[in-house]
Amino acid sequence: MRYLPKSPADREEMLAEIGVASIDDLFSTIPAEYQFKRDLAIPRQHGESEIIDRFREFANQNATGYASFLGAGVYRHYRPVLIDTVVSRGEFLTSYTPYQPEIAQGTLQAMFEFQTMICELTGMEIANASMYDGSTGAAEAIMMAVRVTGRDGAVIARTVHPEYREVVATYAQHQEIPLVEAGYSESGRVDLAALDAAIDDNTACVLIQSPNFFGTIEDVAAIAEIAHKKGALLIVSIAEAISLGIVRPPAEADIVSLEAQSFGVAPSYGGPFCGVIACKEKFLRQMPGRIVGETKDMDGKRGFVLTLSTREQHIRREKATSNICTNQALVAMMTTVFLTVYGKEGLKELAVHNLAKAKYAADTLGGIGKVLFNGAPRFHEFVIDLGKDAEAVNTALLERKIIGGLPLARWYPELGANASLWCATELTTKAQIDAAAEALK
Amino acid sequence: MSDTKFVGTPRKVTTHVNQNEDLIFEKSSAGKKAYRLAELDVPAVDAASLLGDAARTDLGVMPELSEIEIVRHFTRLSTWNYAIDLGMYPLGSCTMKYNPRVNELVSRLEGIAEAHPYQPESLSQGVLGIMKLLSDCLVEITGMDTITLQPAAGAHGEFTGILLARAYHEAKGNPRKKVLIPDSAHGTNPATAAVCGYQVANLKSNAQGMVDIAELERMVDEDTAALMLTNPSTIGVFESEIHKIADILHAKGALLYMDGANMNALVGKTRPGDFGVDVMHLNLHKTFSTPHGGGGPGSGPVACKKILEPFLPKPVVVTRPDGTLALDYDRPQSIGRVRMFYGNFGMFVRALAYILANGPDGLRQTTEDAVLNANYIRAKLEDTFDLQYKTRSLHEVVFSDRRQAKNGVKTGDMGKRLIDYGFHAYTVSFPMVVQGAMMIEPTESESREELDLLIDALKQIAREAEENPELVQTAPHATRLRRLDETTAARKPVLRWKPAPNGAADSSALTPDTAAKEW
Ligand SMILES: Cc1ncc(COP(=O)(O)O)c(C=O)c1O
Numbered sequence: 001m002r003y004l005p006k007s008p009a010d011r012e013e014m015l016a017e018i019g020v021a022s023i024d025d026l027f028s029t030i031p032a033e034y035q036f037k038r039d040l041a042i043p044r045q046h047g048e049s050e051i052i053d054r055f056r057e058f059a060n061q062n063a064t065g066y067a068s069f070l071g072a073g074v075y076r077h078y079r080p081v082l083i084d085t086v087v088s089r090g091e092f093l094t095s096y097t098p099y100q101p102e103i104a105q106g107t108l109q110a111m112f113e114f115q116t117m118i119c120e121l122t123g124m125e126i127a128n129a130s131m132y133d134g135s136t137g138a139a140e141a142i143m144m145a146v147r148v149t150g151r152d153g154a155v156i157a158r159t160v161h162p163e164y165r166e167v168v169a170t171y172a173q174h175q176e177i178p179l180v181e182a183g184y185s186e187s188g189r190v191d192l193a194a195l196d197a198a199i200d201d202n203t204a205c206v207l208i209q210s211p212n213f214f215g216t217i218e219d220v221a222a223i224a225e226i227a228h229k230k231g232a233l234l235i236v237s238i239a240e241a242i243s244l245g246i247v248r249p250p251a252e253a254d255i256v257s258l259e260a261q262s263f264g265v266a267p268s269y270g271g272p273f274c275g276v277i278a279c280k281e282k283f284l285r286q287m288p289g290r291i292v293g294e295t296k297d298m299d300g301k302r303g304f305v306l307t308l309s310t311r312e313q314h315i316r317r318e319k320a321t322s323n324i325c326t327n328q329a330l331v332a333m334m335t336t337v338f339l340t341v342y343g344k345e346g347l348k349e350l351a352v353h354n355l356a357k358a359k360y361a362a363d364t365l366g367g368i369g370k371v372l373f374n375g376a377p378r379f380h381e382f383v384i385d386l387g388k389d390a391e392a393v394n395t396a397l398l399e400r401k402i403i404g405g406l407p408l409a410r411w412y413p414e415l416g417a418n419a420s421l422w423c424a425t426e427l428t429t430k431a432q433i434d435a436a437a438e439a440l441k
Numbered sequence: 442m443s444d445t446k447f448v449g450t451p452r453k454v455t456t457h458v459n460q461n462e463d464l465i466f467e468k469s470s471a472g473k474k475a476y477r478l479a480e481l482d483v484p485a486v487d488a489a490s491l492l493g494d495a496a497r498t499d500l501g502v503m504p505e506l507s508e509i510e511i512v513r514h515f516t517r518l519s520t521w522n523y524a525i526d527l528g529m530y531p532l533g534s535c536t537m538k539y540n541p542r543v544n545e546l547v548s549r550l551e552g553i554a555e556a557h558p559y560q561p562e563s564l565s566q567g568v569l570g571i572m573k574l575l576s577d578c579l580v581e582i583t584g585m586d587t588i589t590l591q592p593a594a595g596a597h598g599e600f601t602g603i604l605l606a607r608a609y610h611e612a613k614g615n616p617r618k619k620v621l622i623p624d625s626a627h628g629t630n631p632a633t634a635a636v637c638g639y640q641v642a643n644l645k646s647n648a649q650g651m652v653d654i655a656e657l658e659r660m661v662d663e664d665t666a667a668l669m670l671t672n673p674s675t676i677g678v679f680e681s682e683i684h685k686i687a688d689i690l691h692a693k694g695a696l697l698y699m700d701g702a703n704m705n706a707l708v709g710k711t712r713p714g715d716f717g718v719d720v721m722h723l724n725l726h727k728t729f730s731t732p733h734g735g736g737g738p739g740s741g742p743v744a745c746k747k748i749l750e751p752f753l754p755k756p757v758v759v760t761r762p763d764g765t766l767a768l769d770y771d772r773p774q775s776i777g778r779v780r781m782f783y784g785n786f787g788m789f790v791r792a793l794a795y796i797l798a799n800g801p802d803g804l805r806q807t808t809e810d811a812v813l814n815a816n817y818i819r820a821k822l823e824d825t826f827d828l829q830y831k832t833r834s835l836h837e838v839v840f841s842d843r844r845q846a847k848n849g850v851k852t853g854d855m856g857k858r859l860i861d862y863g864f865h866a867y868t869v870s871f872p873m874v875v876q877g878a879m880m881i882e883p884t885e886s887e888s889r890e891e892l893d894l895l896i897d898a899l900k901q902i903a904r905e906a907e908e909n910p911e912l913v914q915t916a917p918h919a920t921r922l923r924r925l926d927e928t929t930a931a932r933k934p935v936l937r938w939k940p941a942p943n944g945a946a947d948s949s950a951l952t953p954d955t956a957a958k959e960w
Binding site for chain 2: 101
């Protein structure tokens, strides 16, 4: 086996040094009746070229060569070459959690840079070094708000990604956190009156998403005022991180739960992505996840360490702020490189290109169907009613090698069978948009 | 400063030029660029008029650099990291094995990397096929009946597995109140039980560091939902009475959860499904070679017995009568979702590539080599370090610092000194049942030569602990930075960079350092 650096003679000599006759002697503590004697029924050993062939076959059974208008929490953006250059370095790829800071300064400094950029982009004071993803991050943010406020309920906007809401429900149920939903208004934004009515003395927090699942940008300041007036915290979930290049950061929020996939991470059928929680400094001790801090070594030189670990499971066990251990460090590294490549000006330009493409797409397709929720600004997604069953429309589009927007009826039956969610990014071309419009006519 | 001389001659370490590297923000200057967007092929828009009040005007201190500066920045940072690619990484419980590069290649193939989780099923047969084949392999390897790939890491798998147990009990009318956890368990186990709404009942280990059967019998009752057991345990020992443990639990209607972090000791040699486990998680980032990446991402599939199948997170991959694969959301008893979409899919690709590269014979040989390596280290160091539990080791060996502690040299000091010899430290002070634990897991990826280097290094460190304890207590000496002040880091947290208010250089900027040594 080519990954195993031992000759048959090595093995024999090592067994002799240990003082056993055969390898099976080393497994003698496993009761005989549970010793597995046959070969596992799995595919035979493959050569490297066979492995690549096998996965090429898998890859070819998926959509390639299609123009896609899918977004809905996973976004196709250009990924600069430098990202792979950096994360392919074995020093980053094959290191563990930086528990020995003297030999992990590379990861630690990059994480400190990541935390700084996340703070800067979200308008929060502190950020952790990543969570699994945006959905579990949102759930953890709610549990955090419950600890901070000593209250136990949460109000969730119906315009939060439906799968985020499902994950939140799974976590909340076992923490006995009652969840109340707040609907949306004609503009596609949270219905403020309904939100106000949904919050009571027991509400620990309000969770919204902006841009929301329909692509609409929420009025974060107005929502924050309503929540704060009643003593609840505001958690803003952001599923499309590129929006932060041109959309005002949710600085009025208390906690931001970001999914940073858009910052240079491949769609990869839904993961691995990069969640991160950022918040006001006063909530630091209730924050889940690893945090990197600056310090000095014995000679006074600047260095970085994992810090405040008394919040975490390996110290606090059942009293920890979360059970998270392994996070998404390498993906956080990818987003750090992405943000460095685009930087202060590039991120803004990129976000504006996304705006322009989506506007062109909404205007063009709006000539065929009816774009919903026009009363509020949006980023790069829009809901459209194409006058026909959205699933049927998509089936027809596939013949032209186009993957249409996401039909919404399974989550928003109130919008009818014809509504779908379309996304255009900087990678969507005018020709693709025109072709979709042509096919829909 | 102490005398940094080595007692023996380290055969591995070298030094090379040191590179200082400021934070990316300190290197940035206005107007530099590393990007150029494609030409806009649609009419330009005015963001302020489209977004109104919601428009952002400034991105604060986000960096501005050219491409070459960025490459150098991250490359320099990378040279400050230790990694499997540089040498043995004997962190016990973490299974730091070789991460094959073909796995990286296949995970980046276009049809795989670009797959959108909502693309039509008819255009997702390849990705679903990967999930199906990986699931089938893992079910066979564990001897369980079914599996979910949705959890994002080991702790997330624990969460999912305990929720399955909870749903099972709830379906019988009572979710029960507590989860039993041995004192040797990893911190995620009790933390998980708490997140799932259970009380934690601490189960004391016996004199061999294993489950105390009498104590277990005393503690299991009708309020016990499950026992979370790591097998082999965190001291690297197989729980020989595992079936008895399962029987005791089952007699009271409780379930046996297995933390599968140590599966690298078992694959191809024994199967949890055969020895009484009801539900368990795997760590693809340990046993199945997906890279740790400085702390993540991982993937923590949960395998279980038929009785728990109705409760699996949704969706599950199913085969339609016509042979095509599909995602089934119609699961009325499901615990719901634990994560959006289907899990850390990119890790599934890598784990499957690893399984294909090995086949049944390779996986068995892998396990045997991992166990051989740990036992070799144990045999060679047994006279040097104290071994609290004498039971035969599987894939890792846990020594105690008891002998060296008499001279004031602790496990953490020796771990740091190991760095000077060109290794990563072993796992320090875990599990807590071993006084001053030194937990060494070599994995199968080490040659005899590398093992001998480690053994030499640890022997010499033991000598240093006798002859020059201060040398060990102040280690490491060969690194770019020396021991870091973790107390101040926690007391006065500095968690992000800020520009100095007057525009002057940041007060805490690095002072150029020409003398320090580097890897
Ligand atoms: C025994 C044991 N259990 C659970 C975990 C948690 O796994 P993860 O870090 O993937 O969440 C670990 C690893 O850190 C472990 O060693």
